[in-house]
Amino acid sequence: MSKKQSSIIVIGAGLAGVEAANQITKFGIRATLYEMRPSRKTAAHKTSGLAELVCSNSLKSASTENASGILKEEMKHLGSLVIEAAEASRVPAGKALAVDRDMFSDYITRKIQANNLIDLRREEVTNIPKKSITIVATGPLTSDALCAEICSLTKSEHLYFYDSISPIIDADTINRLKTFRGSRYDREDSGEGDYLNCPLSKNEYYQLVDGLLQGEKVETREFEKALYFQSCMPVEIMCERGRDTLRFGPLKPVGLTDPKTGKTPFAVLQLRTENKEETMYNMVGFQTKLRYPQQRTVFRKIPALERAEFLRYGSMHRNTYIDSPKLLEKDLSLSCRPTVFFAGQITGVEGYVESAATGIICGINASRKALGLKHIPIPRETSIGSLLEYISVPRKSGFQPMNINFGLFPKVEKEIGKEKKRKIIFQRAIRSMLGYDPYGQM
Numbered sequence: 001m002s003k004k005q006s007s008i009i010v011i012g013a014g015l016a017g018v019e020a021a022n023q024i025t026k027f028g029i030r031a032t033l034y035e036m037r038p039s040r041k042t043a044a045h046k047t048s049g050l051a052e053l054v055c056s057n058s059l060k061s062a063s064t065e066n067a068s069g070i071l072k073e074e075m076k077h078l079g080s081l082v083i084e085a086a087e088a089s090r091v092p093a094g095k096a097l098a099v100d101r102d103m104f105s106d107y108i109t110r111k112i113q114a115n116n117l118i119d120l121r122r123e124e125v126t127n128i129p130k131k132s133i134t135i136v137a138t139g140p141l142t143s144d145a146l147c148a149e150i151c152s153l154t155k156s157e158h159l160y161f162y163d164s165i166s167p168i169i170d171a172d173t174i175n176r177l178k179t180f181r182g183s184r185y186d187r188e189d190s191g192e193g194d195y196l197n198c199p200l201s202k203n204e205y206y207q208l209v210d211g212l213l214q215g216e217k218v219e220t221r222e223f224e225k226a227l228y229f230q231s232c233m234p235v236e237i238m239c240e241r242g243r244d245t246l247r248f249g250p251l252k253p254v255g256l257t258d259p260k261t262g263k264t265p266f267a268v269l270q271l272r273t274e275n276k277e278e279t280m281y282n283m284v285g286f287q288t289k290l291r292y293p294q295q296r297t298v299f300r301k302i303p304a305l306e307r308a309e310f311l312r313y314g315s316m317h318r319n320t321y322i323d324s325p326k327l328l329e330k331d332l333s334l335s336c337r338p339t340v341f342f343a344g345q346i347t348g349v350e351g352y353v354e355s356a357a358t359g360i361i362c363g364i365n366a367s368r369k370a371l372g373l374k375h376i377p378i379p380r381e382t383s384i385g386s387l388l389e390y391i392s393v394p395r396k397s398g399f400q401p402m403n404i405n406f407g408l409f410p411k412v413e414k415e416i417g418k419e420k421k422r423k424i425i426f427q428r429a430i431r432s433m434l435g436y437d438p439y440g441q442m
């Protein structure tokens with residue numbers, strides 16, 4: 001690679017791509033930004049605007065008591081175009097940063113078009129250039145031709161998946177007195193690892209089933225229906241097939257004995273840890289399309305989860321992501337071809353803001369490489385550093401997309417309440433971010 005490359009290619013002008021292009025220009029480097037819409041459409045985008053929000057108009061909490069709020073503060077520090085646009089198009093939504101979606105996208109489109117260092121081209125990219133530094137930011141609905149190219153480059157068999165995500169719970173909010181530890185049939189070598197088991201009595205089980213049946217669901221798009229045929233059926237749909245279906249599926253109690261009673265419970269929900277620090281647990285096999293507030297109400301019917309805080313809610317949609325822990329370096333470049341970087345949802349982060357944040361970092365890292373400067377890792381204590389750590393650590397249970405949440409930050413060891421811990425996490429993140437100067441030594 002030639003040092004001091006004067007142009008970087010960015011493929012995809014969604015949340016991550018626009019941030020990446022914007023950062024590149026801060027280094028005085030030109031960006032060629034490709035966007036395939038409107039000539040080639042996706043199954044979810046409706047306009048030709050850049051950074052279109054395909055579903056909700058909320059960018060989640062703006063409060064720094066929330067992990068997503070901390071992420072936004074860090075992004076502001078790095079001159080985020082997405083946060084700037086969101087503030088300019090904000091609509092009232094309490095502590096959430098919700099936007100007028102058209103104003104938001106127009107603001108970004110105008111800013112990108114007005115930037116003399118950005119050349120916006122409305123074309124689908126089907127091949128990744130061999131030599132030029134390139135950022136792939138084509139998101140969950142990457143076009144088929146480019147998916148095939150990425151598969152061949154990364155030697156992956158397939159790239160897009162129908163994501164079925166089970167909710168994740170803050171470990172501190174599980175009532176341990178109402179759980180018992182152990183694997184089915186006590187098999188330590190079963191490959192199932194250690195579970196936290198949440199027993200349900202007959203009454204509690206049927207109350208949960210009723211809640212699932214009555215809960216309001218997110219509408220299913222045509223292209224998502226294939227999910228149900230891939231053993232990823234939402235729990236509420238299983239309940240529609242019979243009130244006992246869950247007892248023979250994700251809530252089956254066989255092989256589990258509650259040490260308090262010496263008996264097999266009527267039904268059991270298993271929780272499996274998501275990380276080494278055991279700060280997050282996922283509800284095994286509990287993929288769902290219930291609306292988020294309903295998930296909170298219905299899943300709290302499980303006795304051990306009566307006060308559970310959900311770090312990530314369950315969801316199901318088409319997604320495209322690479323196996324980042326195996327394929328990417330810490331700077332988000334491909335190990336097998338270091339001139340190619342990945343940003344946005346395709347790296348395995350989940351959500352508008354998370355995708356935009358990786359776009360910022362990727363833009364910075366690619367620019368530093370183009371200028372022949374060494375990579376400066378973003379501190380682990382920041383929310384962005386925590387997200388990058390998540391997508392770089394291989395795990396036994398397979399790599400699954402993740403949104404920012406308090407469980408991803410380095411643990412606060414002190415025995416203090418949740419609020420105090422979160423305050424420490426916020427202060428530590430901002431302090432670390434202030435010490436991060438990627439624009440230095442230019």
Ligand SMILES: Cc1cc2nc3c(=O)[nH]c(=O)nc-3n(C[C@H](O)[C@H](O)[C@H](O)COP(=O)(O)OP(=O)(O)OC[C@H]3O[C@@H](n4cnc5c(N)ncnc54)[C@H](O)[C@@H]3O)c2cc1C
Nearest residue numbers: 012014015016036055056125138139143344345351352355
């Ligand atoms: C159905 C659905 C609903 C969702 N709902 C939400 C939600 O409510 N809240 C939330 O936070 N997240 C949601 N997400 C996730 C959300 O889409 C992402 O978090 C975010 O948009 C990802 O940003 P990105 O920049 O990685 O991808 P995108 O924003 O999708 O941008 C990628 C861009 O690349 C373009 N592109 C694709 N292939 C090519 C190519 N070959 N050549 C040129 N251009 C190309 C696309 O047209 C697109 O503009 C949803 C996703 C889906 C699929």
